[in-house]
Amino acid sequence: MKPLRLAVVGFGRVGQICAELISQSHDLSLAAIVRRAVSASGKLPETLRSVPVITHFGQARDLDAALLCVPTNAVAEIAAQILQHGIPIVDCVLLHGEALEAHKQVIHKAAVHHRAAAIVGAGWDPGALSVFRSWFALLTPGGATETRHHTGISLRHMAMARTVVGVKDALCAEVRAPDRSLQRYVYVELQKGADPDKIAHAIRADPLFLGEDTQVFPVESLAELEEEGRGVVLDRRGPPGRFGHQHLLLEARFDDTVLTAQVMLAAARAIPQLEAGAYVLPEVSLTALWGERAEKAQREWL
Ligand SMILES: NC(=O)c1ccc[n+]([C@@H]2O[C@H](COP(=O)([O-])OP(=O)(O)OC[C@H]3O[C@@H](n4cnc5c(N)ncnc54)[C@H](OP(=O)(O)O)[C@@H]3O)[C@@H](O)[C@H]2O)c1
Numbered sequence: 001m002k003p004l005r006l007a008v009v010g011f012g013r014v015g016q017i018c019a020e021l022i023s024q025s026h027d028l029s030l031a032a033i034v035r036r037a038v039s040a041s042g043k044l045p046e047t048l049r050s051v052p053v054i055t056h057f058g059q060a061r062d063l064d065a066a067l068l069c070v071p072t073n074a075v076a077e078i079a080a081q082i083l084q085h086g087i088p089i090v091d092c093v094l095l096h097g098e099a100l101e102a103h104k105q106v107i108h109k110a111a112v113h114h115r116a117a118a119i120v121g122a123g124w125d126p127g128a129l130s131v132f133r134s135w136f137a138l139l140t141p142g143g144a145t146e147t148r149h150h151t152g153i154s155l156r157h158m159a160m161a162r163t164v165v166g167v168k169d170a171l172c173a174e175v176r177a178p179d180r181s182l183q184r185y186v187y188v189e190l191q192k193g194a195d196p197d198k199i200a201h202a203i204r205a206d207p208l209f210l211g212e213d214t215q216v217f218p219v220e221s222l223a224e225l226e227e228e229g230r231g232v233v234l235d236r237r238g239p240p241g242r243f244g245h246q247h248l249l250l251e252a253r254f255d256d257t258v259l260t261a262q263v264m265l266a267a268a269r270a271i272p273q274l275e276a277g278a279y280v281l282p283e284v285s286l287t288a289l290w291g292e293r294a295e296k297a298q299r300e301w302l
Pocket of ligand 1: 069072124257
């Protein structure tokens with residue numbers, strides 16, 4: 001299959017990572033980087049030097065989609081200009097709930113008028129995290145979700161956990177839940193062959209943690225964890241009842257710029273399969289997001 005020809009609009013943090021990821025992929029090609037006139041003469045990294053930099057969409061040829069990596073308040077206007085050329089768009093606006101729905105409606109009108117598809121809010125949050133949130137709620141109707149962002153979480157070494165057999169080292173963070181109760185996240189680097197469940201049980205059973213809400217997360221490298229600043233815990237509890245307690249937990253540490261760029265690329269792969277109009281990520285099928293790798297992904301993940 002011919003690679004999809006994409007343009008990256010705005011060469012800031014998200015735009016630069018999108019451009020690099022596209023240039024490393026086999027099924028996507030970077031046809032142009034669209035920049036404001038003030039920054040168009042700026043130097044590109046060595047790996048992107050052959051990519052044309054343009055300042056107007058009229059200069060772009062045969063594009064399959066444009067990835068809008070510009071500030072949220074500039075997206076609607078730029079999207080309208082691009083859609084006018086019949087070019088599909090993907091954006092990752094930082095809008096949620098009704099504000100995102102209103103943005104989608106505006107883009108939808110223009111997209112239908114110009115017969116092009118658009119995926120809006122296709123980043124980490126909104127975007128992939130919205131899909132996880134939605135699935136958690138779907139699996140536990142009537143339950144409650146807590147989302148705790150731990151930006152710049154402070155971690156301290158934990159002598160006690162190092163005494164547990166199989167633990168190389170451990171870091172502990174204390175977080176206040178919305179009801180002000182104390183929660184502890186214990187991140188453990190394990191020795192080869194150690195059993196994570198047994199270790200989690202041993203840590204929770206220690207008198208230091210008894211009666212406290214303690215979550216234990218095995219990690220590859222504590223050194224890397226200490227360098228990371230951002231994370232989220234999505235915690236969903238189903239309602240009590242005769243079906244028992246369901247408790248779903250997503251703990252993630254990440255660079256939201258990188259994850260946002262990955263979601264934008266996936267959305268671009270889905271664009272050729274969509275009718276004209278605007279969509280948010282949960283409306284796009286996973287199969288479409290995998291693009292030409294859909295069959296392989298189905299075999300691997302189903
Ligand atoms: N959904 C999510 O989870 C998520 C996560 C992170 C970011 N985002 C969104 O992604 C977008 C990009 O974020 P970023 O961190 O890459 O921002 P950034 O580093 O500030 O880059 C934005 C780029 O857009 C261009 N730009 C700046 N002002 C502009 C204007 N008034 N009109 C048109 N273009 C303008 C500039 O590129 P040139 O100099 O090349 O023109 C600038 O480098 C934002 O909308 C942000 O909210 C979403």
